[in-house]
Amino acid sequence: MKKERELYREFLKSKDLKFTKPRLIIMEAVFENHEHFNVDDLYEQIRKKHKNVSRATIYRTVPLLVESGLIKQSLRCESKDIYEHTYGHENHLHFICVNCGKIIESGFNDVAELINQLAEKKKFKISEYNLGARGLCENCQKNKEQS
Amino acid sequence: MKKERELYREFLKSKDLKFTKPRLIIMEAVFENHEHFNVDDLYEQIRKKHKNVSRATIYRTVPLLVESGLIKQSLRCESKDIYEHTYGHENHLHFICVNCGKIIESGFNDVAELINQLAEKKKFKISEYNLGARGLCENCQKNKEQS
DNA sequence: CACTTTAATGAGAATGAATCTCAACTGCAC
DNA sequence: GTGCAGTTGAGATTCATTCTCATTAAAGTG
Ligand SMILES: [Mn+2]
Ligand SMILES: [Mn+2]
Ligand SMILES: [Zn+2]
Ligand SMILES: [Zn+2]
Numbered sequence: 001m002k003k004e005r006e007l008y009r010e011f012l013k014s015k016d017l018k019f020t021k022p023r024l025i026i027m028e029a030v031f032e033n034h035e036h037f038n039v040d041d042l043y044e045q046i047r048k049k050h051k052n053v054s055r056a057t058i059y060r061t062v063p064l065l066v067e068s069g070l071i072k073q074s075l076r077c078e079s080k081d082i083y084e085h086t087y088g089h090e091n092h093l094h095f096i097c098v099n100c101g102k103i104i105e106s107g108f109n110d111v112a113e114l115i116n117q118l119a120e121k122k123k124f125k126i127s128e129y130n131l132g133a134r135g136l137c138e139n140c141q142k143n144k145e146q147s
Numbered sequence: 148m149k150k151e152r153e154l155y156r157e158f159l160k161s162k163d164l165k166f167t168k169p170r171l172i173i174m175e176a177v178f179e180n181h182e183h184f185n186v187d188d189l190y191e192q193i194r195k196k197h198k199n200v201s202r203a204t205i206y207r208t209v210p211l212l213v214e215s216g217l218i219k220q221s222l223r224c225e226s227k228d229i230y231e232h233t234y235g236h237e238n239h240l241h242f243i244c245v246n247c248g249k250i251i252e253s254g255f256n257d258v259a260e261l262i263n264q265l266a267e268k269k270k271f272k273i274s275e276y277n278l279g280a281r282g283l284c285e286n287c288q289k290n291k292e293q294s
Numbered sequence: 295c296a297c298t299t300t301a302a303t304g305a306g307a308a309t310g311a312a313t314c315t316c317a318a319c320t321g322c323a324c
Numbered sequence: 325g326t327g328c329a330g331t332t333g334a335g336a337t338t339c340a341t342t343c344t345c346a347t348t349a350a351a352g353t354g
Binding site: 299303312315317 | 325326327328329330331332334336337338339340341342343345346347348349350351352353354
């Protein structure tokens with residue numbers, strides 16, 4: 001549980017950035033649970049305990065967490081950027097139900113291998129990818145049939 | 148070359164939507180070339196010939212083109228939604244250079260097959276997917292090495 | 295522990311893509 | 325042609341994200 005914190009601290013040091021209280025608070029909030037999140041969620045969550053952390057600082061800190069490799073930008077939802085952990089999580093893809101908004105995750109290994117092969121062909125050096133598919137989840141398919 | 152127009156007309160009729168002049172102008176502009184585009188690009192392009200088509204109408208029409216299946220929403224670029232043709236184009240994925248913004252396309256067939264298998268396992272009915280990888284193109288890799 | 299320097303922060307203003315409003319206009323069915 | 329519901333243009337509005345700037349605090353120094 002402390003590993004992320006150390007990685008983060010090292011990252012900040014390597015970039016000559018200060019290890020400040022807000023940066024710690026934000027990072028800890030991010031790793032309090034393992035759900036996808038957007039900046040607004042995070043802001044609300046943090047505000048419950050720390051009334052003085054500003055939205056601006058969260059917007060400034062999230063890209064640092066991305067750059068550190070602890071989290072990544074994921075699919076967009078309701079016109080907000082959303083993020084998810086990378087540290088401690090397998091690569092995976094998302095199935096997003098256009099009807100109810102449900103997000104289903106699925107393993108990725110075989111797909112990842114293929115993508116790497118394709119990238120190699122194009123001499124492209126991948127740092128990060130996102131795969132999101134839209135469609136209907138099981139429930140919504142059933143509900144559609146009835147109506 | 149007229150095929151898209153007919154499909155579009157049929158789509159509009161099937162939805163009880165009128166086949167109006169602005170809707171035609173916008174659709175023709177979209178198919179004037181085969182590049183990825185965003186609404187702003189499209190607006191500028193259309194304005195050269197038609198001074199009276201409003202941005203609002205373009206924003207209203209693009210989702211119709213998406214729903215008709217002629218185009219799809221693709222990756223996001225410079226915080227704008229971007230779109231690309233689906234009609235007459237193979238499924239493909241994008242490699243986006245974070246350094247110079249270059250977009251490289253690559254065939255998708257094997258990947259698509261795997262994804263379909265995964266979706267089937269989750270009983271998810273895919274209507275559309277996007278795969279975008281960020282990283283460095285060949286040129287930018289070389290330039291980075293030097294500096 | 296002061297002291298100093300410089301980056302970081304909070305609050306609110308600004309930006310800008312996307313959406314909404316509403317009076318004027320137009321397809322299109324009759 | 326007439327009528328009417330759907331559509332449009334122009335500008336206002338929304339809202340996620342970014343920016344500004346006066347104030348604060350990290351972290352090195354002695
Ligand atoms: Mn996920
Ligand atoms: Mn493409
Ligand atoms: Zn659903
Ligand atoms: Zn490049």
